[in-house]
Amino acid sequence: MWKFMPYIAKGLWRNRTRAALTVSGAAVAMFVFTFVGSVQEGMANLNRGSQTERSLIVFQANRFCPSTSRLPEDYARALAKIPGVEEAVPIKVYMNNCRASLDLVVFHGLPPEKLRKIRDLKLAAGDWSTFEKQRDAAVVGNALAKRRNLSVGQRFSIGEVTITVAGIFTAANAADESFIYTHLEFLQRTRGLNSVGRVTQIEILLAEGTDAAALCRSIDEKFRSKEIQTDTRPKGVFQARAVGDLVELIGFARYLGFACVALVLTLVGTTTLMAVQDRVREHAVLQTLGFSWQRIFGLVMIESLIVSLTGGALGTGLAMAALSWKGLAVGSEGVTIAFSTSPMLAVIGLLATALVGLVAGLLPAWTAARAEIVESLRSI
Amino acid sequence: MALVEIHALTKEYHKGDQKIVPLKDVTLAIDKGDFVSLMGASGSGKSTLLNLIAGIDKPSAGTIHVAGVDITNLSRTQLAHWRASHVGYIFQLYNLIPVLTAYENIEMPLLLLPLARAERQKRVEIAMEAVGLTDRADHYPRQLSGGQEQRVGIARAIVADPVIVVADEPTGDLDAETSEQILQLLQRLNTELGTTLLMVTHDPKSASIARRQLRLEKGVLLEPEPPKVALAAV
Numbered sequence: 001m002w003k004f005m006p007y008i009a010k011g012l013w014r015n016r017t018r019a020a021l022t023v024s025g026a027a028v029a030m031f032v033f034t035f036v037g038s039v040q041e042g043m044a045n046l047n048r049g050s051q052t053e054r055s056l057i058v059f060q061a062n063r064f065c066p067s068t069s070r071l072p073e074d075y076a077r078a079l080a081k082i083p084g085v086e087e088a089v090p091i092k093v094y095m096n097n098c099r100a101s102l103d104l105v106v107f108h109g110l111p112p113e114k115l116r117k118i119r120d121l122k123l124a125a126g127d128w129s130t131f132e133k134q135r136d137a138a139v140v141g142n143a144l145a146k147r148r149n150l151s152v153g154q155r156f157s158i159g160e161v162t163i164t165v166a167g168i169f170t171a172a173n174a175a176d177e178s179f180i181y182t183h184l185e186f187l188q189r190t191r192g193l194n195s196v197g198r199v200t201q202i203e204i205l206l207a208e209g210t211d212a213a214a215l216c217r218s219i220d221e222k223f224r225s226k227e228i229q230t231d232t233r234p235k236g237v238f239q240a241r242a243v244g245d246l247v248e249l250i251g252f253a254r255y256l257g258f259a260c261v262a263l264v265l266t267l268v269g270t271t272t273l274m275a276v277q278d279r280v281r282e283h284a285v286l287q288t289l290g291f292s293w294q295r296i297f298g299l300v301m302i303e304s305l306i307v308s309l310t311g312g313a314l315g316t317g318l319a320m321a322a323l324s325w326k327g328l329a330v331g332s333e334g335v336t337i338a339f340s341t342s343p344m345l346a347v348i349g350l351l352a353t354a355l356v357g358l359v360a361g362l363l364p365a366w367t368a369a370r371a372e373i374v375e376s377l378r379s380i
Numbered sequence: 381m382a383l384v385e386i387h388a389l390t391k392e393y394h395k396g397d398q399k400i401v402p403l404k405d406v407t408l409a410i411d412k413g414d415f416v417s418l419m420g421a422s423g424s425g426k427s428t429l430l431n432l433i434a435g436i437d438k439p440s441a442g443t444i445h446v447a448g449v450d451i452t453n454l455s456r457t458q459l460a461h462w463r464a465s466h467v468g469y470i471f472q473l474y475n476l477i478p479v480l481t482a483y484e485n486i487e488m489p490l491l492l493l494p495l496a497r498a499e500r501q502k503r504v505e506i507a508m509e510a511v512g513l514t515d516r517a518d519h520y521p522r523q524l525s526g527g528q529e530q531r532v533g534i535a536r537a538i539v540a541d542p543v544i545v546v547a548d549e550p551t552g553d554l555d556a557e558t559s560e561q562i563l564q565l566l567q568r569l570n571t572e573l574g575t576t577l578l579m580v581t582h583d584p585k586s587a588s589i590a591r592r593q594l595r596l597e598k599g600v601l602l603e604p605e606p607p608k609v610a611l612a613a614v
């Protein structure tokens with residue numbers, strides 16, 4: 001079929017305006033498709049990673065937004081003594097917006113020496129010792145750094161909190177890359193937040209082979225009679241509840257993705273059919289020259305595939321570029337869902353457009369291939 | 381044995397209960413190297429016969445043997461492969477592919493044959509030289525005159541060195557002078573290259589350059605006595 005590529009290419013070039021419009025339509029649709037796929041994948045990744053499976057979050061009972069949960073910090077010490085608990089890390093969460101947001105900035109204040117025990121982070125810039133020594137130092141997630149143009153040494157303020165960027169990290173779990181980690185004491189003592197001795201939540205790292213559900217129950221039991229009761233859940237469950245509203249929305253967005261694919265299908269199908277109808281006579285001439293119907297069928301299919309894949313590659317490529325450039329994340333109640341930019345997503349986008357190109361080509365290709373030669377030669 | 385042997389060939393169309401019979405029981409033999417013209421009133425079935433011989437249409441009854449093969453028995457796909465190597469078709473309206481240059485148009489039938497690029501190039505050049513168009517290789521059909529377009533059409537028809545070349549009113553859309561040149565070209569192909577030609581025409585003068593002249597009248601084939609064209613023209 002390579003021998004026929006100049007013919008196919010020149011045929012597309014003949015109707016370049018039409019082809020370009022279809023390609024850009026397909027590109028826009030695949031751009032949206034990739035965005036939707038990206039947040040879907042981000043949601044699926046939210047609870048991935050061993051840290052999530054091995055972690056519990058202790059929260060104040062009947063509180064939802066992190067800014068309303070206020071646990072005594074010394075609960076952490078008590079929790080650390082419970083068998084099955086490997087680490088109990090008090091965390092103060094501070095953020096710019098408790099509601100669902102596309103530009104969520106979330107501070108996690110914790111004892112600096114504990115950070116690397118409960119999180120799998122790698123510094124892309126800066127160093128750990130600065131972070132651990134300097135009171136207002138913070139390490140910033142790569143996605144957030146991109147979104148806010150942050151670099152090491154810079155000072156950065158949100159509301160009453162002003163930190164100095166000591167490092168920028170990448171994480172095994174992309175959702176972590178939207179966080180800022182600071183010293184617990186620093187965050188507690190920030191004017192306006194003043195909550196010395198209080199934390200938002202306590203994150204528990206389980207020892208190997210511990211029954212998470214049972215431990216949750218016994219923790220909540222332990223503090224039942226205390227002044228402030230707790231609500232303990234596995235981290236995955238905790239996060240799923242926090243982003244609950246978003247999950248529904250994101251789940252619904254899946255249909256938007258399907259609609260985009262259907263749109264590409266109709267666009268490419270219509271264009272290819274029009275191209276075939278314009279060339280009824282030309283295809284009859286080719287058949288007269290000795291082109292078999294299978295060959296005509298193949299030529300039309302390739303044409304459809306080229307249009308579809310060009311649009312798909314363009315849209316998917318632009319979406320991937322935009323996503324990795326801005327490190328987008330949506331978040332709610334202090335939990336973020338990072339837009340994923342895995343190569344798998346690009347592969348899925350391209351496979352989808354290839355499939356769509358083939359399906360869209362079927363009817364036009366069949367029409368062209370099965371046309372009667374003599375009758376078609378008489379047509380204008 | 382003749383190159384083309386047609387036996388009891390009939391073509392019918394059914395429109396409701398109406399029956400149209402463009403060809404009725406035609407029997408004909410064409411020898412290798414012959415130049416045959418086919419005349420007849422409009423609607424007499426000339427194109428129908430030509431298309432059947434070229435293997436782009438199927439008869440209702442009868443057989444067509446070309447070089448010993450009964451092409452009425454071939455499947456649609458087999459027939460396509462057969463056409464690629466056996467038939468050259470010259471159209472009245474040239475039917476060149478508008479997006480391809482003269483060179484690429486002529487090369488098209490060769491792409492279907494197992495030929496290396498260099499071999500294809502050689503053959504296209506020979507065909508272009510035969511029709512006297514070597515300087516127009518890179519021109520697109522819209523940049524050519526009608527006569528030049530038809531030369532490209534003729535080159536495309538002969539480039540694969542087919543067993544038979546058919547032409548349906550090849551000068552039907554050209555002025556008298558250009559027609560004359562095209563007819564001379566066809567005659568030269570016949571005499572110099574030995575191409576077997578079957579040409580449909582309306583014009584008795586054009587028909588007269590053929591070695592053998594046939595007439596169709598309402599689907600029935602007649603073979604009149606050789607030329608009285610000079611008298612008819614007076």
Ligand SMILES: Nc1ncnc2c1ncn2[C@@H]1O[C@H](COP(=O)(O)OP(=O)(O)OP(=O)(O)O)[C@@H](O)[C@H]1O
Nearest residue numbers: 393400401402420421422423424425426427428429
């Ligand atoms: N698909 C068809 N259905 C019905 N009748 C047809 C069909 N195709 C051709 N015919 C009829 O067959 C007859 C012969 O047609 P054909 O095209 O062979 O004539 P022709 O001799 O080439 O005429 P012209 O000189 O005008 O080209 C005509 O009466 C035509 O109407």
Ligand SMILES: [Mg+2]
Nearest residue numbers: 426427428548
């Ligand atoms: Mg005709």
